[in-house]
Amino acid sequence: MDWGTIFNNTLAGLLTPTTIAFALAALGLAMHFGFAGLLNFGIAGFMAIGAYGYAISVLTFGFPWWAGMLMGILGSIGFAILLGVPTLRLRGDYLAIATIAAAEIARLLFLTTAFTDVTGSADGLFGYNKSGGFTAANPFPPGSYGFGPWTYNSETLWVLTFGLAVLAICVWFLWALMRSPWGRVIKGIREDEDAIRALGKNVFAYKLQALIIGGVFGGMGGIIYAAFANVSPGVYVTSITFFIWTSLLLGGAATIFGPVIGAVIFWTLQAFLSNILPELALNGILPVDGTQAATLRFVLVGIGLMLLVVYRPQGIFGDKREMTFVK
Amino acid sequence: MSNNESPQKTTGLHVGKAEPGCKKNDPMLVIDNVKKSFGGLTAVDVEHLEIPKNAITALIGPNGAGKTTLFNLLTGFDNPDTGTWSFLGNSLSGVPSFKVAQMGQVRTFQLTKALSLLTVLDNMKLGAKDQAGENIFRSLFPGFWKKQDQEIEVKALELLKRFKLDAKKSDFAASLSGGQRKLLEMARALMTDPVLVMLDEPMAGVNPALTQSLLEHVLDLKKDGMTVLFVEHDMHMVRHIADWVVVMAEGKVVAEGPPDTVMKEQAVIDAYLGAHQDTDLGVVTGRIDTINEEKSK
Numbered sequence: 001m002d003w004g005t006i007f008n009n010t011l012a013g014l015l016t017p018t019t020i021a022f023a024l025a026a027l028g029l030a031m032h033f034g035f036a037g038l039l040n041f042g043i044a045g046f047m048a049i050g051a052y053g054y055a056i057s058v059l060t061f062g063f064p065w066w067a068g069m070l071m072g073i074l075g076s077i078g079f080a081i082l083l084g085v086p087t088l089r090l091r092g093d094y095l096a097i098a099t100i101a102a103a104e105i106a107r108l109l110f111l112t113t114a115f116t117d118v119t120g121s122a123d124g125l126f127g128y129n130k131s132g133g134f135t136a137a138n139p140f141p142p143g144s145y146g147f148g149p150w151t152y153n154s155e156t157l158w159v160l161t162f163g164l165a166v167l168a169i170c171v172w173f174l175w176a177l178m179r180s181p182w183g184r185v186i187k188g189i190r191e192d193e194d195a196i197r198a199l200g201k202n203v204f205a206y207k208l209q210a211l212i213i214g215g216v217f218g219g220m221g222g223i224i225y226a227a228f229a230n231v232s233p234g235v236y237v238t239s240i241t242f243f244i245w246t247s248l249l250l251g252g253a254a255t256i257f258g259p260v261i262g263a264v265i266f267w268t269l270q271a272f273l274s275n276i277l278p279e280l281a282l283n284g285i286l287p288v289d290g291t292q293a294a295t296l297r298f299v300l301v302g303i304g305l306m307l308l309v310v311y312r313p314q315g316i317f318g319d320k321r322e323m324t325f326v327k
Numbered sequence: 328m329s330n331n332e333s334p335q336k337t338t339g340l341h342v343g344k345a346e347p348g349c350k351k352n353d354p355m356l357v358i359d360n361v362k363k364s365f366g367g368l369t370a371v372d373v374e375h376l377e378i379p380k381n382a383i384t385a386l387i388g389p390n391g392a393g394k395t396t397l398f399n400l401l402t403g404f405d406n407p408d409t410g411t412w413s414f415l416g417n418s419l420s421g422v423p424s425f426k427v428a429q430m431g432q433v434r435t436f437q438l439t440k441a442l443s444l445l446t447v448l449d450n451m452k453l454g455a456k457d458q459a460g461e462n463i464f465r466s467l468f469p470g471f472w473k474k475q476d477q478e479i480e481v482k483a484l485e486l487l488k489r490f491k492l493d494a495k496k497s498d499f500a501a502s503l504s505g506g507q508r509k510l511l512e513m514a515r516a517l518m519t520d521p522v523l524v525m526l527d528e529p530m531a532g533v534n535p536a537l538t539q540s541l542l543e544h545v546l547d548l549k550k551d552g553m554t555v556l557f558v559e560h561d562m563h564m565v566r567h568i569a570d571w572v573v574v575m576a577e578g579k580v581v582a583e584g585p586p587d588t589v590m591k592e593q594a595v596i597d598a599y600l601g602a603h604q605d606t607d608l609g610v611v612t613g614r615i616d617t618i619n620e621e622k623s624k
Contacts, residue, residue: 176467181452181460181476188442188453195440195512198402199454199519200428201461209463 001283006275011149013271017156017228019264020163021047021221026247026259027170028217034253035178036210037190039096042083043218043244045103048236049075050219051226052110055125058132060118065132069223076219079106080212088207103241111233124232134227156228163224167260170217175256177213186210187254239298246305252315262315273297334546337570338585340379345584348375355380355523355554356401361410363396370396371407372578378523383545383555385565385586388575389599394558395437397575398527402434403427414523429456431522437531437558441508443501447492450500450511451483452476454518483518490514490544506537513544524548526557530564542568566590574598 013019025043032040053075057068079102087098110119119125129135138158145157152160177183185206188196193203225235243266251262274297280286281293288296308315342350354377363371371393378384386394399405401412403424411420414432428434442450458479459465460472487493490510495503500511509529516524529545530538538561546568548555559565565572565586572589574582576598582589589595 173467177463180466180469181458181472182463182466184445184449184453185461187445187449191442191444192440194404194436195442196453197404197424198428198434198436198440199515200425200433200456201453202423202425 001279006272006279008149009275010268010272013268014264015150015160016267017159017163017224019267020160020167021225021228022244022247022267023167023260023263024163024170024221024224025218025244026251026263027167027174028214028221029244029248030253030255030259031174031210031214031217033248034255034258035183035190036186036207036214037092038088038207038211038214039092040099040211040214041096041238041241041245042099042101042103042106044236044238044240045099045106046076046079046215046218047222047225047240048103048106048110048233049079050222051231051236052119052125052222053219054223054226055128055231056118058128059125063132065129065134065137068128068132072223072226073216073219076215076222077212079219080215081208083215084208084211088204088211100238100241103236104238107233107236110236119233120231122233124230124234126230128231129227159224159228162227166220166224170220171256171260173213174217178256182206242305243301246301246308249305249308249313249315252318254319255315255317258315258317261317265316270297270301273300334568336585337379337382337549340382340571341583345588347580347583349377349583351377351379353380354378356412356414356556358401358412359410361397361400361407361412363393363400363405363407369578371400373397373410373580376573376580376583378554378556378573379571380554381549381552382570383549383557383568384571384573385569386556386558386573386575387560387562387565388581391577392575392598393578394575395527396578398434398525398558401427402432402525428519431520432525433516433519433521433523434525435509435512435516435527435529437527439505439508439512441500441503441511444499446497447487447500447503447511448480448483448496450515451487451518452479454515455479455482456519479518486514486517491540506533506541509533509541510537510544513541517548521553523554523556526555528558528560530559530561538564562590 025047028046029040029043032038050072053072054068057063057071058065063071083099083102087095090098109115111122113121115121135155138154140154140157142154144151144153146152178186185196185201189203189206197203222236247262247266248259249262250265251258251260274294277286277293277296278290281288281290286293340351342352356378358373358376360375361371361373362369386397388394396405400407401419403419403422403426406421411418413419414427414430417430419427442453445453458472459475465471484493484496487496490513492507492511492514495507500508503511513526513529526545529541533541542564545555545557569586572584572586573580574589574595581594581598582592584592
């Protein structure tokens with residue numbers, strides 16, 4: 001077995017544009033679920049809206065890259081309002097059903113051939129980073145940067161720097177919100193919204209604000225993902241939502257840094273498993289063939305999610321007393 | 328214990344005879360034709376009711392009389408089918424619950440709603456009204472709300488001391504006992520500086536030792552100039568602290584009056600024990616033929 005390559009690839013998973021995109025989306029879920037108690041199973045929909053919002057405004061409407069990204073953010077705000085106004089009156093578990101349906105509707109709208117001119121249908125969209133000027137805005141001259149497993153070309157480095165900056169702003173934003181009286185009301189709503197209503201707070205407005213903020217984080221995750229790879233409807237499937245949930249619960253739902261660290265651990269583990277499992281199969285240790293071994297990691301993700309929820313619901317960084325599924 | 332001496336009762340609240348729907352000298356809540364039915368069941372059907380100001384009013388009645396439903400209607404947690412009601416002269420029809428609370432009418436719940444995974448102090452601070460830091464944009468910059476938050480904390484600690492919860496301030500509310508949660512809920516309600524405090528079964532599930540201190544807290548509310556309306560099943564408590572008693576049965580107000588007289592009224596006894604309390608059970612169910620035969624003679 002080639003342990004050198006396995007470890008090199010695993011360590012590379014620590015810092016990739018995908019990791020940052022997932023960290024952003026997990027941060028959005030932390031706002032929704034960890035702090036406001038909104039069961040959102042449609043975070044993939046918010047990411048899709050962000051990514052398509054960016055790509056479509058650049059390709060179809062000729063916006064510059066930054067305006068395109070702003071459109072992606074506006075799109076996720078719009079999606080949050082559209083989703084929130086009719087459904088936030090629902091009890092938690094019904095909201096989960098509504099969000100999962102909304103995310104699927106969004107994905108299928110991007111997939112349908114009815115709007116191929118704009119959405120590219122199953123092929124998705126590409127080339128917007130170049131035509132929108134995001135690639136040209138790269139301040140790093142071409143070349144190779146970094147060391148060891150973390151060696152990047154200038155394009156990846158630019159996406160990473162940009163993504164880390166966005167992530168840092170979002171982390172600060174969430175931290176600033178949650179230490180304030182606004183955050184107190186949001187946590188109160190998670191505990192019992194009728195009690196908060198009886199104290200004279202407009203619960204619906206607070207829930208909508210929380211849904212919008214988390215949705216924008218999710219949208220930005222989609223934008224960072226799009227800034228690195230192509231936009232394709234095959235990415236924003238429901239399983240992405242569950243990967244993000246796993247990252248969130250791994251780190252700790254009601255924490256600020258938990259979702260970020262959770263996403264990093266998740267993708268490092270993914271990189272490790274996707275390298276080691278085929279290797280094990282090849283050496284005859286696992287009784288399956290190589291391709292089956294690669295998909296086995298998703299089975300392991302599912303098992304991991306179940307074990308987390310049962311044995312460590314507060315995640316790595318959470319306060320055991322604060323986040324638990326047994327009330 | 329000071330429960331041996333009876334608290335000072337407020338009298339002279341009503342105009343004319345003490346009967347259902349009688350006028351009050353200084354009403355705080357006026358209810359007209361409020362009706363609410365769930366399917367075929369009429370839960371609340373109140374023609375006219377006035378709740379006196381600066382007094383403790385008890386709302387009593389057997390289970391299913393519609394007391395809690397009336398509470399929910401008055402606080403905007405539920406909408407009636409018909410009717411109007413006003414609070415200090417402002418109509419409350421169609422006003423959402425949070426606005427009702429902002430107007431100074433605060434309520435507690437039959438099943439205590441402590442915010443379990445927030446600290447006791449955070450529970451209290453949530454009660455304060457008009458917090459600048461509760462606006463999403465201002466919340467980002469502590470300059471806007473730090474000072475106000477400290478003032479709120481001082482006030483919260485004072486109240487916690489009064490309710491003997493100050494030692495628990497940094498614990499999660501989930502760690503409090505049932506009675507302490509009742510106290511916390513009441514203290515939190517007081518953080519909103521209410522004019523009318525509505526307590527839904529404040530004594531349910533509270534041990535006798537705590538009952539005494541809860542009673543005194545309710546009496547203190549009146550001393551501090553607040554009006555109290557409470558639902559309760561404990562008749563001793565009602566007799567002890569209420570200035571006025573409203574009796575409901577099957578959704579209607581069947582009697583009103585000062586506690587010592589209203590409890591003796593036939594309508595109240597009927598409501599609690601049934602109108603046929605003197606009749607043999609056999610006659611009511613029609614299972615004992617002999618009595619029927621006797622009657623038919």
